[in-house]
Amino acid sequence: MKITELLTKDTIQLNLKAHSKEAVIDELIDVLDKAGKLNDKKAFKQGILKREEESTTGIGEGIAIPHAKTAAVKTPAIVFGKSENGVDYESLDGQPAYLFFMIAATEGANQTHLEALSRLSGMLMHPEVREGLMQAKSADEVLSLIESFDREDEEEQQKTASSSASKGKILAVTACPTGIAHTYMAADALKLKAKEMGIDIKVETNGSGGAKNVLTPEEIAEAPAIIVAADTKVDMDRFDGKPVIEVPVADGIRRPEELIEKAIKKDAPIYHAKNRKNDGSDSGKNSSKGWAGFYKHLMNGVSNMLPFVVGGGILIAISFMFGIHSADPKSPEYNKFAEIINTIGGQNAFMLIVPVLAGFIAMSIADRPGFAPGMVGGLMAYNGHAGFLGGLIAGFLAGYIVVGIKYVFRNLPQVFDGLKPVLIYPLLGVFLTGLIMYFLVEPLSDVNTGLQHWLNGLGTGNLIILGLILGAMMAIDMGGPINKAAYTFGLAMIEAGNFYPHAAIMAGGMVPPLGLALATTFFRNKFTDQERKAGFTCYFMGISFITEGAIPFAASDPLRVIPATAIGSAVAGALTMAFHIGLPAPHGGIFVFPVVQGNVFLYILAILIGSIVTALIVGFLKKPVKSQTK
Structure with missing residues (x-):
């Protein structure tokens, strides 16, 4: 299917009047609705906004691609809009967006539709396409430009080229949650930059239609390194023992040259498959090193702690509305409901902030065996009035203690593998973490x-x-x-x-x-x-x-x-x-x-x-x- 079968004259708006992100979304949805492409305008907008909540679709270079795959779409379609003055779309590069492609995919979009949508996403990585769209004065010029770059056999051409690729070729995998836009934009950005650098590359795309251009075991074995630009689960076990660069899919779009250079130099940690053994002793999470690794572990704790901070804090604030002492049964201001929500927020949700922070930091470092020691260490930090800094200490301490325990017991006979995650790791992990926390943090x-x-x-x-x-x-x-x-x-x-x-x-x-x-x-x-x-x-x-x-x-x-x-x-x-x-x-x-x-x-x-x-x-x-x- 040609892209121009989805993008037509009645879904092109060359003079957007909107001056904000939400206004742009509303205006583009109106174009789709008037063209008869939607079953439910309100539900489709909810789908678009839900995707925006996951992350901005303003990819930079003046482009935004809001998209949704939902039953609210009657007929798969693309609407193109252009703003002469630009709109603050919270783009990745912090710059205004001028070109907007809103993709409306049906819940059961067929393969031909998905392939056309993926080609559009990749096409926008070409500077000449972006420049041509900015200069276009009519819908006919837009369609003519798209038509000239639309290559339905592009993927087949790449497969043919890949089959004759030389040994040592760089490999990459791209994937995003919806599998419509960012997957293919990252793939094309990597391919274009590799071509410019004279580097041989093959990119596997994990889109809505499934994995395409799948990497073979032979190619993986010969590759110096693999780039995985993904925000959703991909098959990682096949990369066991290879240098793997794991980044968000946005980095594939924004930093292709840097990623390719790292892959050439093998500047990447060796990936160890989680499922190589059932004891959980090896984890891809441990591949991060230096500041990047520290930050990754830290953010795992912070992101899981955040709901407790928000939920508990707001409940405490609401209780104050009934009076500053409304939760105290001895006060004349006492209100039973205020006491309940203050108890939930202050004595329960807030009590878990530090243990959860520590537990998930430790889990990021040592996988599941680190969780229990981290939680226990965090609770000791809380009870010892060490605050969130004590929680940070407990989390990293527990995580690396468990990593050490795994190393010490790595050569146990295989018959004991089943005992490691259920007995050895939790027992020794909790004991050693608790012992050090007792003497290190409580004196605070x-x-x-x-x-x-x-x-x-x-x-x-x-x-x-x-x-x-x-x-x-x-x-x-x-x-x-x-x-x-x-x-x-x-x-x-x-x-x-x-x-x-x-x-x-x-x-x-x-x-x-x-x-x-x-x-x-x-x-x-x-x-x-x-x-x-x-x-x-x-x-x-x-x-x-x-x-x-x-x-x-x-x-x-x-x-x-x-x-x-x-x-x-x-x-x-x-x-x-x-x-x-x-x-x-x-x-x-x-x-x-x-x-x-x-x-x-x-x-x-x-x-x-x-x-x-x-x-x-x-x-x-x-x-x-x-x-x-x-």
């Missing part, structure tokens, strides 16, 4: 006590310096011993009738989530889709004095985020002291502002200034996200 409580004595020694001789210190302490470890020391000092001062320190403490605790929420709003290209969504919830956590809302950001990028939040919180704390603000309430965020002593508007101003300082520092320090596609 002594640090906590020492910090409280030091703060008490400062007194109120210099309130501004004290406010600066207390504010910074609230942000440095966000729930760890330093944070708890400052908070406990504030409670002691309230009991002593001095309400100034706690005003600085609450301001300092509100700034980290609020500052990061502002950063994700105004520096969107510096954060992933997941981080931007988490940033939105930080507005609610920040105003509710839930500092832990910033933990995912601090855990994933501590060298930039922690200094930024500490500086912003220090500024807010110092300003509250300068403005002579007092706070007799121990918790509650904006819900206790009515009891603030002093000018409440100056208190809000102090928190706002600190949050802006944090947002600006984060925005300045962080680099733009290069890959968001999933």
Whole structure:
């Protein structure tokens, strides 16, 4: 099937009026609907937006390819739209998009339709196609250009070329969740760059129609390395013992030259198939090395921890709406429902934040055998008041302890293989991790006590310096011993009738989530889709004095985020002291502002200034996200 059978004059819009991403989507859907291609316009939009939630379809180079495969499509179709001024489409390269191809595939799209859609995706990797589309003045010119580049036999030509390929050819696999656009765009980007570099390459595509141009065992055996640019599961066991470069499919589109050069140099970890033995002792996850490996393990913990932070934090914030002491049965404000949701959020969901962080970091390092030791170590960190930093220590400690245990017992007779995952790894892993955590992390409580004595020694001789210190302490470890020391000092001062320190403490605790929420709003290209969504919830956590809302950001990028939040919180704390603000309430965020002593508007101003300082520092320090596609 020709692409021009799916892209017709009535599905071409050369003068898009939209100025935003969602408006572009609406306008393109309207074109499809008017052309009679949809069964359900609303359901189709939901499919498009669901795909956008996974990752942006703005691939860069001025192109966006929103797409969906759904029963809401009556007839498979493509709509092309062009914006002369460009639209901020959250593209991978941070640049505006000018050319839009919306792909509407039916739930049961046949093979000929899928092949045509895949050819369109690959075609857009050619610079001359993009330039021609930008210059096109009529629908006929667009169709003529597409027709001239449409090669139905292109894949067959590649197969023929591959059969006579020389020994040592670079191999690649591309795959994306929907298997319509990014799979083929990554494949074509790699092929075009390899041709330009004079390198022989074969690319297997795992699209909606199944795997095409499948790599043979002989080719795999001869290849110096394999590039796997994929965001969905592909058959990896066949690459056992080969250097494998594993990256998101977006990197295949954006960084083909770098990937090919790495493959030529064999600059890649050796892949070990998970299923080579049943004990789980070998894992492809362990192939990552250096900073990339550290970051990968860290993000595995953070991404799994995030739902507990968001769910628990919002529930705590809602409970405050009934009154700051509404969850306390002894308070006149007591509300049973407030107690229930505060218990769910604060005493249960929040209790799991640190153990889950540690457990999934350890699991990323050592596969399933690392999970239990990581969880136990994380729980010990939580009970020992070591905060999320203790959780990080526990996660990496447990993971590498289990890796060591696997190595020690690697030569056990095969008859004991069944005992490794159910007895040896969990028993020794939990014991050794727990033993080290007991002696290493729990003494942090002594640090906590020492910090409280030091703060008490400062007194109120210099309130501004004290406010600066207390504010910074609230942000440095966000729930760890330093944070708890400052908070406990504030409670002691309230009991002593001095309400100034706690005003600085609450301001300092509100700034980290609020500052990061502002950063994700105004520096969107510096954060992933997941981080931007988490940033939105930080507005609610920040105003509710839930500092832990910033933990995912601090855990994933501590060298930039922690200094930024500490500086912003220090500024807010110092300003509250300068403005002579007092706070007799121990918790509650904006819900206790009515009891603030002093000018409440100056208190809000102090928190706002600190949050802006944090947002600006984060925005300045962080680099733009290069890959968001999933």
